[in-house]
Amino acid sequence: MADVITYREAVAEGIAREMRRDTTVVCLGEDIAAAGGVFKTTVGLRAEFGPERVWDTPISEQAIVGAAMGAAMTGMRPVAEIMFSDFLACCWDYLANEIPKVRYMTGGQVTVPLVVRTANGGGLGFGAQHSQATENWALTVPGLKIAAPATPSDVIGMMAAAIRSDDPVVFFEHKALLATKGAPPPPGHVVELGRAAVVREGTDVTLVALASTVPLALKAADVLSGEGTEVEVIDLRCLVPLDAAAVLGSLRRTSRLVTVEENPYQGGWGATVVSIVADEGFGLLDAPVRRVAGECVPLPFADALEEQVIPTVDRVVTAVRQLAAY
């Protein structure tokens, strides 16, 4: 294994590690086999595991996720790819009505151990129908677990946990992170779902981030450190289970909170995080909370426009400065 691995390579590596150890793991999706995925996140899987374990599908999102569900109910652990997270809407019935409810409404009779992987978020100029950060759609649905790793190592570790999970997991791979690099984790690396990471320690302000906003928050922390403000950055890594204890624990050290999310402010996961803090950690706060989030517009095409509507380092820095001075 190379000294460094890209996020996109980590996706294939994470899947491959699980396919090697468990023959019930199978992949299906559009263009994932010989083509290696439109984002090259499944390169090598078909060659190593063959056509009986890596299946190209028609452009049929309902059939992909519905078939994955049926397979998961009958002894397999399917990993289904929905190419762009915007397309989750094409199979939303399965994500909102079928997969997450069947255990409950059958009184616990049925297990659905599947992973739906998808390329999420903006930053690459794909326009309004291929750029949304949609993890909040899934957050509204009881019964789905939600993973959104920020580093190659976490991609591999969380993929292992997601595939081994007996519960359905929606796995958001952020498009803007695909080319980022990091050290590959050792064999057997598993990152438990629902365990946030403190990726930078600090004493003054807590920044809570996810996926693409983690490197953004770290860059902002560098800038702010030069100004004498020490920021603690928390990578939530999962939205369900949500590591609220990690956020509250950090606030005990910093007493100030900013959430950084790519999706629009209204209905965003940051609202859930800050409401927990308001409910259970109000006494820990020395200042109001701030949310840096996307604008409530469809994602525009041009870079200059897109930068106006999703969080930037500058916007995070400004929010933290205001809060530090409160």
Place this chain on the structure above:
Amino acid sequence: MDAAGLLACYERMAVIRRTEKAAHDLFLQGLVKGTTHLAAGQEAIAVGASAALRSDDYVFATYRGHHHALARGATPEECLAELMSRATGLCKAKGGSMHLTKAATGMLGSYAIVGSHLPMAVGAAWSARLRGTDQLAVAFFGDGATNIGAFHESLNLAAVWKLPVLFVCENNLYMEYTPIAEVTAVARPAADRAPAHGIPGEVVDGNDVVAVEEAVARLARRARAGGGPAVLEAETYRHFGHSRADPASYRPAEEVERWLKHDPLDLARGRLAELGVGTEAVAEADERARALVERAVEAAKAGPPPDPREALTDVWADGGAAWRT
């Protein structure tokens, strides 16, 4: 089908008919809340198909699925207890009429979003192939489901992957309240579309349990042998309206009369007579069905209500519902 097999099918249909009648009566007594979608009149499809299937085959059904649950091993008592919100219900009173499921006997669920379960059956058939078994998956659905996207996505995927799945359409002529013929451009909404997806589409008298059994057995043999999926459109009629709120007054009287004369239980009785089964044996089967359902009603009524704490269980595989630390 031999005489003993047909008599067993007849008795099972009689149990279903009486259970549906009991569900209807219990609703009127205020003991069943929500709604029910009764399948009285459509028993021959569930029972005929089940007679042709193996115990390890998978079945997926719709919100009108009492007959499939009962044909696939659920007892009248656990079904009625579910309808009456008892802890002893098939799904611990978390599912209700529209979600009767008995996974242990291959009844993998009743799904109330029209047509949503067709891809699941495709996936179960795919899984059987991946695991190297020759299990079959069957999706039962109504005529209304043939106009949703998942129907076409499922037929195409099953065809290109040559999967052992049977799509059995229960065409009862009405898509809820609207005649299917008014909203569909082909005469046979399921069978006519199958060839467009490279799949054979057959039509059968869905009220004739023997004809259904023979058709499903033949298509099942073909699918298990690697011949791929098939569509079977079973023509039938529901005795009640779409759901509890529907008196079905939109149906022409002569149509109702014609179909009531083509009742699956009557047809089976005729066939039993042809096979030399005496009326006494049929009466005994009827009596056993009556007694079974009567006992089931009383036992279901006596079931305890669910513990309110159960509302917060069974979301996750660990049994709980916690979404955060």
